[in-house]
Amino acid sequence: SQKIEQNSEALNIQEGKTATLTCNYTNYSPAYLQWYRQDPGRGPVFLLLIRENEKEKRKERLKVTFDTTLKQSLFHITASQPADSATYLCALVPRSNFGNEKLTFGTGTRLTIIP
Amino acid sequence: DTEVTQTPKHLVMGMTNKKSLKCEQHMGHRAMYWYKQKAKKPPELMFVYSYEKLSINESVPSRFSPECPNSSLLNLHLHALQPEDSALYLCASSQVGGSTKQYFGPGTRLTVL
Numbered sequence: 001s002q003k004i005e006q007n008s009e010a011l012n013i014q015e016g017k018t019a020t021l022t023c024n025y026t027n028y029s030p031a032y033l034q035w036y037r038q039d040p041g042r043g044p045v046f047l048l049l050i051r052e053n054e055k056e057k058r059k060e061r062l063k064v065t066f067d068t069t070l071k072q073s074l075f076h077i078t079a080s081q082p083a084d085s086a087t088y089l090c091a092l093v094p095r096s097n098f099g100n101e102k103l104t105f106g107t108g109t110r111l112t113i114i115p
Numbered sequence: 116d117t118e119v120t121q122t123p124k125h126l127v128m129g130m131t132n133k134k135s136l137k138c139e140q141h142m143g144h145r146a147m148y149w150y151k152q153k154a155k156k157p158p159e160l161m162f163v164y165s166y167e168k169l170s171i172n173e174s175v176p177s178r179f180s181p182e183c184p185n186s187s188l189l190n191l192h193l194h195a196l197q198p199e200d201s202a203l204y205l206c207a208s209s210q211v212g213g214s215t216k217q218y219f220g221p222g223t224r225l226t227v228l
């Protein structure tokens with residue numbers, strides 16, 4: 001069966017350290033993978049997108065890697081701050097759905113940055 | 116304007132009521148989406164509209180009826196809901212085709228009594 005798993009339901013990181021979140025998928029051939037941030041009671045906010053032929057993308061303190069052999073994406077927040085505390089969701093679009101943008105979300109990781 | 120608005124913010128309804136959720140965007144996006152999100156779970160896709168036509172229905176019960184009256188508006192009509200339908204209902208929009216990001220609204224918190 002198809003699965004997208006973020007293997008930490010909750011993650012606590014000391015302020016200033018790098019937070020690393022993992023997204024693993026099974027039985028998908030993703031065209032691309034996205035990461036979103038969601039605060040309680042709010043809609044998800046887009047952070048980064050990485051395509052299947054890309055290995056790494058960066059945006060300010062954020063970095064995403066994509067390994068289609070391992071079927072895994074890693075999301076890094078460097079120099080983490082308490083304001084980074086939120087739930088982070090990975091989401092992918094399979095090649096079979098490319099063009100109609102059917103996003104399937106992972107299980108999510110609730111990140112808490114401890115001052 | 117990169118905002119998706121949703122009304123109402125909160126809705127409480129009985130199982131025999133009929134109500135509607137509304138979503139609006141003015142970014143010129145021609146794809147619009149409804150998602151359902153239960154507590155501590157990820158959003159689950161319900162419907163996708165592309166160029167105002169329903170392109171994906173994820174086997175959603177007929178008590179949920181979507182409508183896209185024009186390229187800026189998306190409605191979700193609710194009728195004879197069950198308590199288990201209580202959730203956060205999220206609307207999103209995006210450009211059509213290619214690898215594009217989705218813009219989400221703040222959601223409507225629905226409680227069915």
